Amino acid sequence: MPEMQLRAGVAKSEITTGEEGILISDPLYAKALVLDDGITKAVIIAMDALAIGGLGDIKDDFLPKLRARIENELHIPGGNVLVNASHTHPQGRLLCDDAEQVERTFEAVRQALQKMTEVRAGSGFGHEDRIVVNRNLKMKDGSHWSIRYAHPCPEDKEVAxxxxxxxxxxxxxxxxxxxxxxxxxxxxxxHLLIGVPERGVTANFTGFASKVIEENLGNGVMALFLQGAGGDILEVFFKDVNRPRNCEPLGTMLGLSTLKAVRKIQTKDAGLNVLSETIRLPVRKNIPERMEARLQEQAKLLATLRSTTLNFKTFLPLYIKYALNPDYPSDYAYRYMQEERIGSNELVSMDVHNRGNLDRYLNNIYTMEKLIRIQEDLATFQYHETLLREAGGETVPAEVQGVKIGDCALITAPAELLVEIGLNLKKASPYEHTFVSAFTNGYLHYAAPVEHYGKGGYEVTECMLAEEWQEAYESKAYDILRRL
Structure with a gap:
């Protein structure tokens, strides 16, 4: 039986906060794509937001309320509605109030449904490796250290x-x-973190990328960004102190790389299928033990903070002097030669004494940096203790949704999947063009690979899911991909 002609419509609603005095760099949108092949209807919604419930401006009841309206008024099954958050990070509140979020997002879907037209679909991959880096540093002792704004990076010599x-x-x-x-x-x-300096609320670099795509293609085309498995991915310039924190150049690069791929894709008639199932994922129960281990590590580090005769005022000029000329730091070379000739060692002895004090001061600085990281971890543990107490029980619900459009398959997760999980899904998928849409249809914080547990990275510290989550989720994701 020949496939029926696929139809599609797009529309968007601005969802930026209207609070007085808040600077808006570039508007935030809920963008809706409605698809219908005559048998199945589906909605893909891309939102410039931190998360779909659980964190930030969007509350947990947003998704069920939105789906109920779409199902009751537009007659599209709620389980066929995919809602993705770009994960742009706020400087204060980003979005309009709760009721308006539902109303404006629904309105985008309603308008898209009214604009349906016959379409052909095609899919492919672009490539962009210049703008992001994995923030999980692999240390020589086998642990992980995550690049974060909240604490310093480790010593270079410790990074493997x-x-x-x-x-x-x-x-x-x-x-x-x-x-x-x-x-x-x-x-x-x-991971959308840098933003735009002194320009307030922003859709971040994917907002600029979408603008590049839309302006170059013209004819009212709409670009919808779906966040991927970016839980441990970071802008490559995130810790750069020598350039403005401006994400627009990164967005321009991503937009141009996407356009290069768009222009190579050939479209054809396509069918549509959607599957959505909710599974239960186990949660961690060992937070007290993990906190105790970090407290013991903190006590050991505190015990090493002793015997520092220098303060910052004396340390800095001394450090610079010994770094400028390690061989003859205290005076010209001829002074050292003269001392050696007459059998004196005053300068050399002073250098030994000063270097010892510099080393002790530097070691205390590195210890302080490790203590800062521990304090951040302890605060995160306390936060997750509260989350787990509120969740109750041994498991939490997690929706896994698959959408097949022609030769392209989307698979979702309601969490910040780490990049290895996304790569696993793509490798195992029966479809050549498989996209992983994390941060979708809910928010369960970080979802790290089992092999990361116990290595101390931020994403595992911030992970509320027990190690068994990965097998349960991947099994269901593979099952849905096979059945699409």
Whole structure:
């Protein structure tokens, strides 16, 4: 039986906060793509937001309320509605109030449904490896140290390697029957943190990327960004203190790389299928033991903070002097030669004494940096103790949704999947063009690979899921991909 003609419509609603006195760099949107192949209807919503419930401006009841309205008023099954958060990070409140979030997002879907037109679909991959880095540093002692704004990076000599990134840009292109593009859905594993200096609320670099795509393709095309498995991915310039914290150049690069892929994709008639199931994932119960281990580590480090004769005022000029000329730090070379000739060692003895004090001061600085990290971890443990107490029980619900559009398959997760999980899913998928849409249909914080547990990275510290979550989630994701 021949496939029926796929139809699609797009629309967007601005969801930026209207609070007085808040600077808006670039508007935040809920962008809706409605699809219908005559048998199945589906909705893909891309939101410039931190998370879909559980964190930030969007509350836990947003998704059920939105789906109920779509199902009751537009007659599209709630389980066929995919809602993804770009994970742009707020400087204060980003979005309009709770009721308006539902109303405006629903309105985008309603308008998209009214604008349906016949389309063809095509998919492919772009490539961009210049703008992100894996923030999980692999240390020589086998542990992980995550690059974060809240604490310093480790000593360079302790770092052995970095983790992987996923440089692929998943691209779905939808064309009208005359060949003009209607929509571009693009999927990339990233973490939207830098923002734009002194310009307040921003959709971040994916907002700029979407603008580049839309302005270059023209004809009212809409670009919808779906966040990927970017839990441990970071902007490459995140810790750079020598350039402004401006994400627009990164967005321009991502947009241009996406366009390069868009222009190579050929579209054709396509069918549609959606599967959505909710599973239960186990939660961790060992937070008290983990806190105690960190407290013991803290006590050992505190015990080493002794015998520091220098303060910062004396340390800095002394450090610079000994770094400028390690061989003859205290005076010109001829003074040292003269002392050696007459059998004196006053300068050499002073250098030994000063170097000892410099080493002790530096060691105390490195200890302080490790203590800062421990304090951040302890605060995170306390936060997650509260979350788990509120959740109750041994497990939490997690929706896993699959959407197949022509030759392209999307698989979702309601958590910050780390990049290895996304790479696993793509490798195991029966579809050549598989996109992993994390941060979708809920928010369960970080979801780290089992092999990361016990290594001390931030994503594991911030993970509320027990180690068994990975097998349960991946099994269901693979099952849905096979059945699509």
């Amino acid at each position: 390697d970095i983790g992987p990134i996923d440089p692929s840009i998943g691209v779905l292109r939808l064309d009208r029957l005359d060949g003009q593009p209607l929509a571009v859905v693009y999927n990339f594993a990233s």
